[in-house]
Amino acid sequence: MKINPRCKQDFTQVYINTEGYVMPCCWIGNHPFLQDFFDFLGTDAEQTNLKNLSLNEILKSAAFQKIESSWDSETPFRPCRIMCQRKYSEDQNLRGDNEIATLEIEKE
Ligand code: SF4
DSSP states (O other), rough: OBBBBBGGGTTOOOOEOTTSSSESTTTTTTTTTTTHHHHHHHGGGGGTTTTSHHHHHHSHHHHHHHHHHTTTSOOOHHHHHHBBBBBHHHHHHHHOOOOOHHHHHHHH
């Protein structure tokens, strides 16, 4: 499975929620993926909170590395697999929407 991470290509920004958690994109910070973020990172999620670390530290944290290293694994982080799996992201870039990814979420 190939992940085509749009957070490393189309835009260079992060998403910060009202509780101070920094996430690599807004998809992860919202329904239906927010719980995936906490489930996947476990206690490492605290490494992504601005109450605990600076933004630069968070971007280099083990938590962010865990998400990024999953992209080359057999089991990529679920939001990344759904939103940025290569075939979907290529389609999205052509279509300008995420209709296919939305259908994939509903199947799970
Ligand atoms: S879903 Fe994953 S790979 Fe895609 S932009 Fe967000 S963090 Fe990056």
